[in-house]
Amino acid sequence: MTEPRSSPATEQSVAERPAAEQPATDDAASLPVVAAVLAGGTGSRLYPASRSDRPKQFLSLAGGGKSLLERTVDRAREVADEVVVVTRESYRDGVAERVGDGVTVLVEPAGRDTGPALLYATHRISRRYDDCVLLSLPSDHLVGEGFADAVRRGTAVAATEDRLVTFGVEPTRPETGYGYIEAAGPGGETEWQSVRSFHEKPDAATAAAYVEAGHYWNAGLFAWRPEILFDAVERSPLAPLSAALAAADDSRGAADGTVTAAFESIDPVSVDNAVFETADDVAVVPVSFPWDDVGAWDALERVLDADANGNVSDGDVTLRTVEAEDNVVVADDAHVSLVGVSDLAVVAWDGRVLVVPKAQAQKVKSLVRSLQDRGEF
Numbered sequence: 252m253t254e255p256r257s258s259p260a261t262e263q264s265v266a267e268r269p270a271a272e273q274p275a276t277d278d279a280a281s282l283p284v285v286a287a288v289l290a291g292g293t294g295s296r297l298y299p300a301s302r303s304d305r306p307k308q309f310l311s312l313a314g315g316g317k318s319l320l321e322r323t324v325d326r327a328r329e330v331a332d333e334v335v336v337v338t339r340e341s342y343r344d345g346v347a348e349r350v351g352d353g354v355t356v357l358v359e360p361a362g363r364d365t366g367p368a369l370l371y372a373t374h375r376i377s378r379r380y381d382d383c384v385l386l387s388l389p390s391d392h393l394v395g396e397g398f399a400d401a402v403r404r405g406t407a408v409a410a411t412e413d414r415l416v417t418f419g420v421e422p423t424r425p426e427t428g429y430g431y432i433e434a435a436g437p438g439g440e441t442e443w444q445s446v447r448s449f450h451e452k453p454d455a456a457t458a459a460a461y462v463e464a465g466h467y468w469n470a471g472l473f474a475w476r477p478e479i480l481f482d483a484v485e486r487s488p489l490a491p492l493s494a495a496l497a498a499a500d501d502s503r504g505a506a507d508g509t510v511t512a513a514f515e516s517i518d519p520v521s522v523d524n525a526v527f528e529t530a531d532d533v534a535v536v537p538v539s540f541p542w543d544d545v546g547a548w549d550a551l552e553r554v555l556d557a558d559a560n561g562n563v564s565d566g567d568v569t570l571r572t573v574e575a576e577d578n579v580v581v582a583d584d585a586h587v588s589l590v591g592v593s594d595l596a597v598v599a600w601d602g603r604v605l606v607v608p609k610a611q612a613q614k615v616k617s618l619v620r621s622l623q624d625r626g627e628f
Contacts, residue, residue, distance in 0.1 A: 282382055285386065287335050287388070288336045290308050290320055291337060291359060294546075296612065298628070300598060305345075306342060307319065313551065326394060326398055360511040363517050364520050369385075371510075373481070385476070392470070401539075404442050408443045408474070410476065412443070413479060415475045415526070418538050419470075419538065425458035430450060430523070431450040431453065432469050433461075443536045445532075446534065491516070549609040562575060562577065566581045568587055569585070576594075577593050579595070579609060581597075594610065
């Protein structure tokens with residue numbers, strides 16, 4: 252791997268680096284790795300800590316001290332020659348403050364989910380490198396020991412095989428909140444397997460069957476060489492956007508009207524749905540590091556130590572309980588008392604309070620939609 256290079260945290264730095272600065276290598280396995288960290292989402296199910304101006308990735312959850320975004324960038328630096336954070340315009344300054352020097356902040360022209368965002372990032376990055384491996388990382392997940400070694404295995408597969416690569420987390424339980432990856436069997440190397448199919452979030456019985464069958468959790472971690480993605484995109488709903496980006500190679504990214512118009516004409520779609528689920532040659536690299544997407548408040552009981560009554564707390568909170576069990580309590584500065592209740596998530600943040608049964612934590616997203624309609628999010 253080549254030595255990492257510093258670049259100022261500006262959108263232009265990815266695309267405008269002279270070709271003479273490109274790393275030169277004849278060894279596919281040593282292609283430079285560029286990490287594209289996705290930081291444009293809101294994480295609305297973590298309301299009220301997550302708000303329109305303070306997305307989930309800006310939060311310091313699970314006792315980490317640093318924000319989820321900062322922890323992701325730290326992990327990315329371990330495995331990548333360069334780190335690019337892809338975000339929306341309204342989050343640009345907040346991202347730049349958190350990631351510091353040496354990380355490029357790339358603003359997508361419009362928010363259209365991960366498919367358009369990653370296609371845009373890949374086009375911009377490919378203008379700097381003759382060839383490289385792009386590693387896509389969500390900015391708002393919790394990841395444990397073993398990440399770096401596993402990701403290096405996966406980027407090596409992406410560098411040497413003409414395949415899109417996904418990372419499959421070995422499940423520790425039946426989980427209805429995650430998608431699953433079904434492998435077709437061993438590929439040309441023991442480090443990876445061909446993918447037979449992707450499965451959407453299942454019900455409880457189906458999740459148990461998937462785990463029993465040896466399927467992997469889809470953690471939203473991917474790797475590819477740009478030309479492999481571009482080829483797959485030609486057979487996907489993203490083909491018109493790819494053509495517009497290719498035609499605008501001399502533009503200035505989000506400021507170019509043609510590119511912005513092309514973005515705004517595309518329906519939001521994840522890279523999973525738009526590309527991976529229909530591509531012919533996809534490899535899954537099995538990984539076993541601890542992982543959680545912290546998608547809703549009930550997730551914290553999986554990643555935090557509980558007290559003698561099964562209650563967990565996070566943030567700046569003093570918790571007192573009487574006959575209260577198995578609750579999740581989060582606050583930015585509060586003294587919280589629970590009496591005779593169980594299986595609740597109680598969140599106090601910025602003067603707002605949320606109380607929801609843990610089993611219904613996913614429904615917070617519906618609440619947020621109603622708040623957005625009222626201009627209260």
